[in-house]
Amino acid sequence: MNPMKTLLVTILIAAGILVSVAGAGAPIGPPTAMVGEGKWAIGAEGGYEQIDMQASGRVVDESIPFFWTQRFEVDSLKSLMVFGNLAYGVCDTWDIFVRVGVADAGDEIIMPPADSTAAERRDDFDGSLGLAWGVGTRATFCRSGPWSVGGLMQVTWFQPGDSDFSVADPFLPDESWVGSADLDYWQAQVALAAAYQIDTLRLWGGPFLQFIEGNLDFRGEAIIEGVPGGSLTWSSDLEEASQLGGLFGASWAVTSRFNLWAEGQITSDSWLIGVGAIFLPEETFGLQ
Secondary structure, three states: OOHHHHHHHHHHHHHHHHHHHHOOOOOOOOOOOOOOOOOEEEEEEEEEEEEEEEEEEEEEEOOOOEEEEEEEEEEEEEEEEEEEEEEEEEEOOEEEEEEEEEEEEEEEEEEOOOOOOOOOEEEEEEEEEEEEEEEEEEEEEEEEOOEEEEEEEEEEEEOOOOEEEEEEOOOOOOEEEEEEEEEEEEEEEEEEEEEEEEOOEEEEEEEEEEEEEEEEEEEEEEEEOOEEEEEEEEEEEEEEOOOEEEEEEEEEEOOOOEEEEEEEEEEOOEEEEEEEEEEOOOOOOOOO
8 A cells, every 4th residue: 555545544544533532722733743852942823713612500599599500502702812832842753832822702602591481591701811821742653755644632721801791581581690701611632634745835634623621600690670689690511512623734834943834623613713833943042
């Protein structure tokens, strides 16, 4: 079997494994090692993501008192993120990296009817810039001529700022909930990709998995006909609506020490576009 057929078979087998395990996120970038053994690299990356998520938790209305389980849908969460990163080459085929930056979040939170007596309610979440950080590793598994196969694993934590929140009670039309909503979550991604080198340009693509867990919490009060009626809270567990997706991208070696890249990620319920730059300094300030 020639190298190209071997590569295609490898990709198909790996994609099948990922689908069986599965039952867009932070930028992924080049899916193969780039730094070199004992060397360091610094970089910057940014991304814009839109994703649907689901949440479910207990709402406690202390003015009655009463509690119930309520589902929530995070509709098209939009997030702009910017990171600086530092990478180290464990060996020529294996890099590890850390990233630190900021991210915001904005979307529409939907409360579907809990039963036939309730109504659907909607309000906007508008979180400001907050801390985002992550760790990860990327490796090159094999090379054959201009082809290479690599993979990446990374975890990124997002803590966008709180948002004011006001929505009508799904059960009582004369009551509204007013307060602040807090969203924080982490996202794990595992990617496998094939890359093809054309002079200073490298193209890549392949499947990836993403898992999201987090919290959507509300703290405020119930307002009945303009009069405060008592404190109200909810705490919901957040998760992704889809797990399996595909990624594609390209990088350009501007010089032997400076690379630019761009990528896209897509699942059935999310998409992300990302860009980045990687610089390998000649001097590593005694770190090498």
